Amino acid sequence: MLSREENDYLTRVGRGTPAGELLRRYWHPVAVAGELTTEQPIKAVRILGENLVVFRDTAGKYGLIAERCPHRSASLAYGRVDAEGIRCAYHGWKFDHSGRCLQQPAEPDDSTFKDRVRQPAYPVEKLAGLLWAYLGPQPAPLLPRWDVLVREDGKRWTVIESMIDCNWLQPMENSVDPSHLYWLHGDSAHLMGHVPDYGETHEFIRFEYGIWKQRTTPGKKPGDPPQRDEHPLLFPTTLRHVAKYKGGFRHNLQIRVPVDDTHTRVFRVSFVPSETDRSPEDVDPPFQYSQLKGPDGRFDLSTVPAQDAMAWETQGGIADRSLENLGVGDKGVIFLRKLLKEQIDIVRNGGEPMGVIRDPQKNRIIELDVINERIGLFRTTDKKVA
Ligand code: FES
Numbered sequence: 294m295l296s297r298e299e300n301d302y303l304t305r306v307g308r309g310t311p312a313g314e315l316l317r318r319y320w321h322p323v324a325v326a327g328e329l330t331t332e333q334p335i336k337a338v339r340i341l342g343e344n345l346v347v348f349r350d351t352a353g354k355y356g357l358i359a360e361r362c363p364h365r366s367a368s369l370a371y372g373r374v375d376a377e378g379i380r381c382a383y384h385g386w387k388f389d390h391s392g393r394c395l396q397q398p399a400e401p402d403d404s405t406f407k408d409r410v411r412q413p414a415y416p417v418e419k420l421a422g423l424l425w426a427y428l429g430p431q432p433a434p435l436l437p438r439w440d441v442l443v444r445e446d447g448k449r450w451t452v453i454e455s456m457i458d459c460n461w462l463q464p465m466e467n468s469v470d471p472s473h474l475y476w477l478h479g480d481s482a483h484l485m486g487h488v489p490d491y492g493e494t495h496e497f498i499r500f501e502y503g504i505w506k507q508r509t510t511p512g513k514k515p516g517d518p519p520q521r522d523e524h525p526l527l528f529p530t531t532l533r534h535v536a537k538y539k540g541g542f543r544h545n546l547q548i549r550v551p552v553d554d555t556h557t558r559v560f561r562v563s564f565v566p567s568e569t570d571r572s573p574e575d576v577d578p579p580f581q582y583s584q585l586k587g588p589d590g591r592f593d594l595s596t597v598p599a600q601d602a603m604a605w606e607t608q609g610g611i612a613d614r615s616l617e618n619l620g621v622g623d624k625g626v627i628f629l630r631k632l633l634k635e636q637i638d639i640v641r642n643g644g645e646p647m648g649v650i651r652d653p654q655k656n657r658i659i660e661l662d663v664i665n666e667r668i669g670l671f672r673t674t675d676k677k678v679a
């Protein structure tokens with residue numbers, strides 16, 4: 294249970310808020326590169342409560358700047374791009390990728406007015422076909438090269454889920470809540486080979502990039518070895534796990550993007566090892582949109598993502614944590630909240646939070662030794678986390 298003040302401290306995403314400043318220390322995807330085309334090279338995006346436009350100029354370079362034109366507030370989402378940047382559709386003011394104003398067509402040629410105008414602009418990078426934004430202080434850290442994003446020994450694709458009307462921390466708490474599996478996902482869990490068993494134990498271990506989760510399910514018959522399921526929450530907004538897929542395994546990165554205090558967008562990147570079907574790093578993987586709700590506005594509970602999103606959204610725009618009753622089965626949720634509070638405080642005291650990467654040697658590929666013995670994926674090395 295949290296007081297209203299504690300709840301705000303952990304959840305609010307705006308600039309200057311405690312959690313908002315922490316979240317600004319990490320990269321977040323804002324769009325898929327394939328959404329920007331020659332015909333439509335500009336897309337309005339909202340992230341951490343800020344309205345921005347992401348664009349691709351005619352030279353192929355990406356930019357990310359505030360949506361509101363600093364002249365008289367028209368949206369730059371309707372602008373035009375050229376080789377230098379983006380131009381407002383209203384009176385033609387033009388901006389480069391760093392937010393400098395390059396032209397003001399209605400001003401005298403010798404005017405220095407444009408030198409005194411600055412549009413907020415942020416770094417944007419492409420990886421695995423996603424466009425990632427960094428809204429924090431410079432110098433920006435490295436964009437993490439998680440294995441699912443850069444492995445080349447198989448096939449990769451991306452799903453962009455429809456907007457979920459709730460705060461980002463609700464999906465993240467769900468990622469350290471193993472006891473919901475057999476209930477919320479009961480029917481589809483059966484299809485995935487899960488068997489309810491109440492003798493399970495759950496451990497949450499802090500590691501370099503977040504929280505390592507270990508689920509141990511007793512063997513089905515006496516004498517059978519216990520089965521382990523281990524995967525991480527990548528602090529602060531990502532879940533990395535593995536599921537069954539057509540006789541093999543699908544490695545999954547679920548990135549929960551804090552759009553604003555009460556909206557979250559999930560980008561799901563999947564990677565399936567394959568001998569024949571390969572996704573090179575320099576080729577953008579295919580992507581598709583997924584609708585979590587039916588035409589009647591209700592969640593379609595036939596899929597796992599919709600089951601989860603139903604639980605998150607119905608907890609409230611920002612779940613009122615003063616109303617809850619936490620039990621022993623919620624120890625992962627309590628673990629995450631403590632870690633989040635600790636990391637927010639580190640940033641407030643001028644420090645660098647966990648999992649921020651600055652060493653290129655470490656970032657060639659970040660392999661995460663995910664296993665799930667229930668679906669037949671065993672650890673092949675002695676490598677252990679922590
Ligand atoms: S409002 Fe953008 S140029 Fe005038």
Ligand SMILES: [Fe+2]
Nearest residue numbers: 473477478601
């Ligand atoms: Fe779930």
